Amino acid sequence: MAEDTGKHLEVALVAAERVVWEGQATIVVARTTDGDVGILPGHAPLLGLLQGGTVQVRTVDGEFLVAAAPDGFISVANDRVSILAENAELGHDIDLEEARRELEQALAAGTASEADADEVRAAEARVRAAETAS
Amino acid sequence: MPATQRELKDRRASVSTIKKLTRAMELIAASRIVKAQQRAKAAGPYARELTRAVSAVATFSNVDHPLTTEKPNPKRAAVLLITSDRGQAGAYSSSVIREGERLNQLLRDGDKEIVPFLSGRKGIAYFTFRQREVEQSWSGDSDGPSFARAREIADALIEAFLKPTEEGGVDEIHIVFTRFVSMLTQKPDVIRLLPLEVVEGEEAPAAEDVLPLYEFEPSAEDVLDGLLPKYVASRIHFCMLQAAASELASRQRAMKSATDNAQDLIERLTREYNQVRQSAITQEISEIVGGANALADANAGSE
Numbered sequence: 001m002a003e004d005t006g007k008h009l010e011v012a013l014v015a016a017e018r019v020v021w022e023g024q025a026t027i028v029v030a031r032t033t034d035g036d037v038g039i040l041p042g043h044a045p046l047l048g049l050l051q052g053g054t055v056q057v058r059t060v061d062g063e064f065l066v067a068a069a070p071d072g073f074i075s076v077a078n079d080r081v082s083i084l085a086e087n088a089e090l091g092h093d094i095d096l097e098e099a100r101r102e103l104e105q106a107l108a109a110g111t112a113s114e115a116d117a118d119e120v121r122a123a124e125a126r127v128r129a130a131e132t133a134s
Numbered sequence: 135m136p137a138t139q140r141e142l143k144d145r146r147a148s149v150s151t152i153k154k155l156t157r158a159m160e161l162i163a164a165s166r167i168v169k170a171q172q173r174a175k176a177a178g179p180y181a182r183e184l185t186r187a188v189s190a191v192a193t194f195s196n197v198d199h200p201l202t203t204e205k206p207n208p209k210r211a212a213v214l215l216i217t218s219d220r221g222q223a224g225a226y227s228s229s230v231i232r233e234g235e236r237l238n239q240l241l242r243d244g245d246k247e248i249v250p251f252l253s254g255r256k257g258i259a260y261f262t263f264r265q266r267e268v269e270q271s272w273s274g275d276s277d278g279p280s281f282a283r284a285r286e287i288a289d290a291l292i293e294a295f296l297k298p299t300e301e302g303g304v305d306e307i308h309i310v311f312t313r314f315v316s317m318l319t320q321k322p323d324v325i326r327l328l329p330l331e332v333v334e335g336e337e338a339p340a341a342e343d344v345l346p347l348y349e350f351e352p353s354a355e356d357v358l359d360g361l362l363p364k365y366v367a368s369r370i371h372f373c374m375l376q377a378a379a380s381e382l383a384s385r386q387r388a389m390k391s392a393t394d395n396a397q398d399l400i401e402r403l404t405r406e407y408n409q410v411r412q413s414a415i416t417q418e419i420s421e422i423v424g425g426a427n428a429l430a431d432a433n434a435g436s437e
Contacts, residue, residue: 014183016281016371018176032351047187048351049360073360075187077348082183086281086364 007041008060011081013067015088021057021065028081029056030074039076046076053125054091054132055083066091068129070122087122091129099126139414142407146400153396159222160389166277167317167382173278174314174375181368188365190348191358199355200296201362202330208305211246212269212294213237214287214327214370216311216377217254219276224388226312226320226381227256233322234310241308249294249304253287253374269294277378284371291370292363295328311373312380318387320380327369330362 011028013021028039032048039046053070072085103123109116137145192202215234217227234257238248252258252271261268270290275283297303307328313321350357 012179012183014179016177016180016368017173019179033356034352037351045348046351047190047348047357049357073187073357073364075183075190075348084180084183084187084364086285086367 007079009039009041009079009081011057011083013055013057013069013083013088013090014085016086020067020088021090024060025057025081026060027058028074028083030083031055032074037074039074039081041079043076043079045078047073048075049073050083050085053085053121054129056132066129066132068094068122068125070125071118089126089129091132094126094130096127096130099123099130103127137406137410139407139410142403142410146403146407149396149399149403153393153400156389156392156396160386160393163382163386163389167379167386170278170375170379170382174372174379177281177368177371177375181372184361184365184368188358188361191350191354191361199358199362201292201328201366204329205299205305208246209299210249210304211241212249212251212291212304212307213241214251214253214291214307214309215257216309216373217252217257217260217276218377218381219255219273221256222388223381223385226384226388227254227260230310230312230322230377231257231260233324237308237310237324246305251287251291276374277381279371279374279378281367281371284374285367288363288367288370291327292366309370309373311377312384314376314379314383317383320383325369325373327366330365 008024008026009028011021011023011025012019026041030037030039030048030050031052031054033051034048037046037048050069050072053068053072055067055069055074057065057067059065067083067088067090069083069085069088072083072088075082075084103120103126106116106120106123109119213234215231217230221227241248249269250261250266251269252261253273254276255273258268258271258273261271272283272287291307294302294304295307299305306326308324309327310322310324313323315321
C-alpha cells in the first residue's frame with residue numbers, strides 16, 4: 001500500500017544518447033509485461049520491463065505527457081522514477097503523419113521474424129504516443 | 135648547385151598550402167572533440183541508471199544468466215578492436231592495434247583461439263593487408279558512434295557468445311579501445327566484456343546509499359534477461375565514445391604539430407630563398423661592375 005507522503009515523483013525519461021525529459025510528476029502510468037502499473041509517490045522500489053511502449057506522466061503542473069519508450073524498462077526507488085529506453089521520445093515531438101507512414105511500412109514488411117515484430121511494436125508505440133499527445 | 139629561386143618559391147608555396155590544410159583539420163578536430171565530450175556526457179545518465187539496475191538485480195537475486203556464467207574451459211576468445219576510420223591522427227590507430235596484438239599474444243599463450251571483430255577502417259586495413267581472417271567488421275562512424283551501431287555490435291557479439299563453442303561460438307569477449315584520460319593523454323585499454331563480471335557499481339555504495347529492495351516485474355530472471363543485452367550495448371557504446379574522443383584528441387594533437395612543423399619549414403625556406411636571391415643580386419652587380427670596368431679599360435686602351 002503506497003502511503004501518501006505528500007511528495008511528488010522525480011521523473012527522468014532517458015534515451016541512450018540524451019535525457020529526453022526530466023521533471024516532477026504526481027503520477028506515472030506505464031505498461032509492464034504484467035499489465036499497467038500506476039506509480040504514485042511512496043511506491044515501493046520496482047524494476048520492470050515495459051511492454052507496449054508508452055508511458056504516461058502527469059506533471060505537478062497538471063500537464064499530461066505521453067512518451068514512446070519502446071523496449072525499455074522502468075525503475076522506481078525513493079520517489080525517483082527512471083524510464084530508460086534506447087529510443088525514448090515525447091509524444092508531441094513525434095510527427096503523427098510520419099509515424100503512421102512508418103507503421104504502415106513496418107506492417108507491410110510483415111511480422112514474421114522477431115526483429116520485424118519489434119519494429120511494428122515500436123512504430124505502434126510512436127503512433128499511440130503521438131495520437132494521445134495531440 | 136643550390137636550389138634556384140623558383141624552386142624555393144614553389145616549395146614554400148606548397149608547404150603553406152599543407153599548413154592551411156593541417157590547420158583546418160586541427161580546428162575541425164578541436165570543435166568535434168567538444169561535441170564528442172558532450173555526447174559522452176549525454177550518454178552518462180543512461181549508462182548510470184542501467185548499471186544501477188543491473189547491480190540491483192544481480193545483488194538481490196541469485197540468478198545464473200548465460201551472459202554472466204564463466205565457461206569452465208575457455209577455448210575461443212573474441213576480441214573487438216576499436217580503431218579509427220581515418221588516419222592523420224598520429225599514433226592513435228597503431229597504438230591501439232599494438233595493444234590488441236599484445237592481448238592476442240596473451241590469449242594465444244593461454245591456448246585460446248582468437249576470433250577478431252573490428253570496428254574502424256584502419257583496423258580492417260591492417261587485418262586485410264596481413265590476410266588475416268576477420269569474423270565481422272563495422273566502419274563508417276568512428277568519430278561519432280551512434281547507439282544504434284553499438285547495439286548492432288552488441289547483438290553480433292552476444293549471438294557469438296551464446297552459440298556453443300563447437301559451432302563457432304566464443305567463450306569470452308574482450309574489447310580493445312582507447313580510453314580518453316584527458317586532452318593530452320589517451321591510453322589504449324582492454325576490458326573483458328563477457329562473461330560479465332558481477333557489477334557492484336563504479337564505486338562501493340556508501341552506507342546510506344544501500345540499494346533498495348526491488349520488486350521485479352515480471353520476475354528477476356526476465357528483468358535480467360531484458361537488461362543484460364542493453365547493458366552490454368551500453369558498455370560497447372561507452373567504449374566507442376571514449377575511442378571517438380581519443381581519436382579526435384590525437385588528431386588535433388597530430389595536426390597541431392604538423393602545422394607547427396610546416397611553419398618552421400616555411401621560415402627556413404623563406405630564409406634560404408632570401409639568401410639565394412641576395413647572392414644572385416650580388417653576383418649580377420659584380421658582373422655589371424666587372425663588365426663596365428672591362429669596357430672602360432678597353433676604351434681607355436683604344437684612345
